[in-house]
Amino acid sequence: MSTVHTEIVTPAGKIFSGEVHMVSVRAKSGELGILPHHIPLVAPLEIAQVRLKHEDEKIVDYAAVHGGFIQVSRDAITILSEAAEMKNDIDVERAKKAKEEAEHQLSTLHESSEGYPEALLKLKRANLRLDTAAIADPVAES
Amino acid sequence: MPSMRDIKEKINSTKKTRKITKAMQMVAAAKLSHAQERAGEYAAYADKLKEVVSSIASGKKSGGKHPMLESRPVKKTAYLVITENRGLAGAYDSNVLKYTQNLIAEKHQSKDEYTIIVTGKIGLNFFEKRGYPIAFSKTDLEDEPTFDDVIGLARQAVGLFDDKKIDELHIIYNHFVNAISQRLVDNQLLPLTNIESAPAVKTNYIYEPDESDVLESLLPLYAEGQVYGAILDAKAAEFAARMTAMRSASDNASDIIDHLSLAYNRARQAAITQQITEIVGGAAALE
Structure with a gap:
């Protein structure tokens, strides 16, 4: 089984770098699963989980990626994002707090009022962090 | 006697x-090495981003240009001036401030033609005292700013351009050359004109869903990244300047x-x- 070199890069540095067999991301246009030797591609990403399936299929790394985009070139895959964390680096306490704050903001604001979309995004990010952190280890992928 | x-x-x-x-002096030296480390980490991100953006921008032929790539008649220019909070760094701030002052005196006749975005108390005081129009300012930047700290400022600045309130965004700061020298830099950040340099290896990417959508989400990312990069660079220069001064x-x-x-x-x-x-x-x- 072949692998492809994959990196997740944020302004704070590389958070992941390694050989993986499959990268699955949720792009703006839908779910993408990228295998080695994929044709060069660039796609913007949603605030969603990224799954990195290793050569040994039992090992899967998860990352919470908050937007950005994926760039697939001939021999490497790069995920660029303003914020991203690997599953084990997620600060659950902070995410919980952020979620509470966001929910509070949402309950006081009206849909049309200023700050509503920001609060919604904040909630989305907090949920993503919590969901990603909550994935049981080790994961048996079906 | x-x-x-x-x-x-x-x-x-x-x-x-x-x-x-x-x-x-010793504190500044320690902080300088941190700042350099951060700048190094960021460089990996910036290089990648630039590679993708320039390969799209130079390969793109069909359709209209993205507004961020297009120069429009300049009615109002914004200057993002990066200074620091504390002083005690030799000529660090006065270089930037004097340059900005001269530049404005040279290029603009009235106050409607430009606006200033400033970071750092020293710069803010300077411009406020002299009655320059200030769009907004940020004086609570930490010594080791994270991306989250800067993103608000960057979004605001890029937002001004997006809303057509300004037609050009320049960024003026001290660039870190090495521990004993800094160089003043005046970069035009928006519109992005210098980006279409041909990349070393040309790859034909597919864009999902299409080029303009990708550019739509990519260019703001790039512009914001540039602001962050400049601030990191300026911070490194600040510590170097303070170290020398001390x-x-x-x-x-x-x-x-x-x-x-x-x-x-x-x-x-x-x-x-x-x-x-x-x-x-x-x-x-x-x-």
Whole structure:
């Protein structure tokens, strides 16, 4: 089984770098699963989980990626994002707090009022962090 | 002539000052190495981003240009000026501020033609005192700013351009060359004109869903990234400048202490000589 070199890069540095067999991301246009030797591609990403399936299929790394985009070139895959964390680096306490704050903001604001979309995004990010952190280890992928 | 006690006091106070400047020098040196590390981490991200953006921008032929890539008639220019909060960094701030002042005096006739975005208390005070129009400012930047700290400022600045409130965004700051030199940089950030340099290896990417959508989400990311990069760079330069300034302050303090010690010893000698003369004179008078 072949692998492809994959990196997740944020302004704070590389958070992941390694050989993986499959990268699955949720792009703006839908779910993408990228295998080695994929044709060069660039796609913007949603605030969603990224799954990195290793050569040994039992090992899967998860990352919470908050937007950005994926760039697939001939021999490497790069995920660029303003914020991203690997599953084990997620600060659950902070995410919980952020979620509470966001929910509070949402309950006081009206849909049309200023700050509503920001609060919604904040909630989305907090949920993503919590969901990603909550994935049981080790994961048996079906 | 100052008395021996005065000189002694002065020596002591100068010694205390030297202790402080030495400590500040060391702190700045430590922070400089952190800042350089951060800048290195960021460079990986910036390079990748630039590669993708330029390959899209130069490969794109069909359809209209993205507004961020297109120069439009300039009615209003914004200058993002990066200064710091504390001072004590030699000519670090005054270089930037003077340059901006001259540039504005040269290029603009009225206050409607430009606006200023400034980080750092020193810059803010400078422009406020002189009555320059300030769009917004940020004075609570930490010494090691994270991307989250900067993103608000960057979004605001890019937002102004997006809303067509400004037609050009320049960024003026001190670029870190090495630990002993900084260079003033004036970059045009928006519209992005210098980006279409042909990438070394040309790859034909597929864009999902299409080019303009990708550009739509990519360019703001790129512009914001540039602001963050500039701030990191400026921070590194700030610590380098402060380190140099504090080193020369410590050196000066040592010089002053040397001089004062000499004066002190002279005064002591003079006092002893005088006493001897008095004793000898007194003894002679008794004979």
